Amino acid sequence: MTQKTMLMKRTQRTAVIILTIAGAINFLDRSTLAIANHAVRDELGLSATQMGVLLSAFLFAYSFSQIPMGALIDRLGCRIMIGLGMLLWSLAQFSGGLAGSMEFMLGARIVLGITETPLFPSVPKIICDWFPLRERGRPQGIFQTCSTIGPAIAPPFLTGLMLVFGWRGMFMIMGGAGAVTAAVWYLLYRNRNEVALTREEERYLEEGENPGTGQRAISFAAWRSLAGSRTTIGMTLGFIGVVYMVWLYLTWLPAYVEQRFHLSIAQAGWVLSIPYVFGTIAMFSSGFIVDALARRGVTPINSRKWPICVGLTLASVFTVFVAFADSVVSIVVLLSIAFLFLYVASGACWMLVNVVAPRHIVGSLGSIMAFGAFLGGAFAPLVTGIVVDQTHSFVGAFLSAAVVSTVAAFIYLIVVRTPIAIPERVIGGTPDLVAPH
Numbered sequence: 001m002t003q004k005t006m007l008m009k010r011t012q013r014t015a016v017i018i019l020t021i022a023g024a025i026n027f028l029d030r031s032t033l034a035i036a037n038h039a040v041r042d043e044l045g046l047s048a049t050q051m052g053v054l055l056s057a058f059l060f061a062y063s064f065s066q067i068p069m070g071a072l073i074d075r076l077g078c079r080i081m082i083g084l085g086m087l088l089w090s091l092a093q094f095s096g097g098l099a100g101s102m103e104f105m106l107g108a109r110i111v112l113g114i115t116e117t118p119l120f121p122s123v124p125k126i127i128c129d130w131f132p133l134r135e136r137g138r139p140q141g142i143f144q145t146c147s148t149i150g151p152a153i154a155p156p157f158l159t160g161l162m163l164v165f166g167w168r169g170m171f172m173i174m175g176g177a178g179a180v181t182a183a184v185w186y187l188l189y190r191n192r193n194e195v196a197l198t199r200e201e202e203r204y205l206e207e208g209e210n211p212g213t214g215q216r217a218i219s220f221a222a223w224r225s226l227a228g229s230r231t232t233i234g235m236t237l238g239f240i241g242v243v244y245m246v247w248l249y250l251t252w253l254p255a256y257v258e259q260r261f262h263l264s265i266a267q268a269g270w271v272l273s274i275p276y277v278f279g280t281i282a283m284f285s286s287g288f289i290v291d292a293l294a295r296r297g298v299t300p301i302n303s304r305k306w307p308i309c310v311g312l313t314l315a316s317v318f319t320v321f322v323a324f325a326d327s328v329v330s331i332v333v334l335l336s337i338a339f340l341f342l343y344v345a346s347g348a349c350w351m352l353v354n355v356v357a358p359r360h361i362v363g364s365l366g367s368i369m370a371f372g373a374f375l376g377g378a379f380a381p382l383v384t385g386i387v388v389d390q391t392h393s394f395v396g397a398f399l400s401a402a403v404v405s406t407v408a409a410f411i412y413l414i415v416v417r418t419p420i421a422i423p424e425r426v427i428g429g430t431p432d433l434v435a436p437h
Contacts, residue, residue: 141287
């Protein structure tokens with residue numbers, strides 16, 4: 001087993017730390033409208049359905065941007081795509097604080113969705129570039145904690161900003177934080193092809209992998225073959241279950257807790273931070289879980305698939321319990337358990353991306369999966385707003401999410417079975433384009 005050099009250690013540490021911070025800011029920016037739900041609705045005179053449209057607009061824009069963004073990531077590299085995307089999404093976030101109408105806010109949310117697109121599909125590619133196959137679970141799991149750290153600190157932190165500076169000031173401050181992080185990323189990170197590696201370092205990074213596959217550029221024919229793969233389709237449909245439930249909670253949970261238990265904005269903020277702490281523990285642990293399963297002889301695909309299936313199923317069960325919770329204590333406990341299982345599944349979904357396909361198409365695979373999943377999940381905020389307007393209750397929305405996630409678990413179980421292979425005739429090269437197992 002080749003030992004990692006100081007350059008490898010420094011590059012890996014820098015990438016994971018900055019990406020995790022950027023991801024946390026990413027989720028804080030997504031959460032601002034949910035935290036300011038009542039304040040924005042009151043000031044702009046919006047119904048719950050209209051707020052549902054605003055909350056879903058981000059996701060629709062985010063999903064439709066995935067396909068072209070994945071191709072750009074594989075061609076231009078993660079340094080420029082993440083840096084530019086972060087800068088532009090920060091400007092969109094800042095402009096949300098200037099909104100004087102639903103239309104203006106809608107435009108800001110759409111731009112936010114488009115420009116946040118590069119981050120998550122880039123991370124599996126970065127991990128494939130700088131970590132050998134045997135080490136990829138833990139860094140992906142550490143990064144994925146941003147999707148729970150952000151929502152965990154969002155209620156108390158964003159609520160505090162809003163109480164001091166108003167909801168407009170909250171939007172603008174978060175925009176400034178993202179712009180600074182974008183500059184740090186661009187200055188410190190380098191793509192793998194921008195670094196002169198020794199032969200020892202190349203051997204370390206390619207352990208367990210077909211040598212040279214990372215240098216190929218993906219063609220349209222190869223991309224089409226990738227998109228039509230049974231495994232790609234199964235991952236995309238299955239990931240809808242994760243995205244739907246995550247975004248139901250992320251966008252409507254603050255308003256639900258305030259309305260159901262008559263809490264103030266500040267009280268709701270602290271109550272909601274507790275389940276996300278458990279989600280962070282789960283996300284961080286997910287990488288160790290899949291690596292431990294792999295060390296015990298479980299195949300790379302199954303070491304990811306089993307946590308996904310079990311996590312989604314049990315998250316669905318506890319979401320049903322959440323729908324009928326009758327006290328603040330019970331909903332905190334039930335949400336915490338649901339989040340433990342949901343975020344183990346979420347982390348494993350992205351970890352599956354970086355073992356099921358060759359390194360040079362990982363960015364495209366991540367973007368295809370995210371496109372379909374976020375397109376399906378985009379209906380969660382909208383459907384919830386309509387359900388609340390029609391029934392004056394959130395029960396139907398929670399039960400719908402439980403059904404969607406249960407079906408998703410079965411899709412992963414039945415459909416996702418084999419690594420993705422791109423036929424030789426499509427790439428015109430050597431027939432080694434199969435994920436290593």
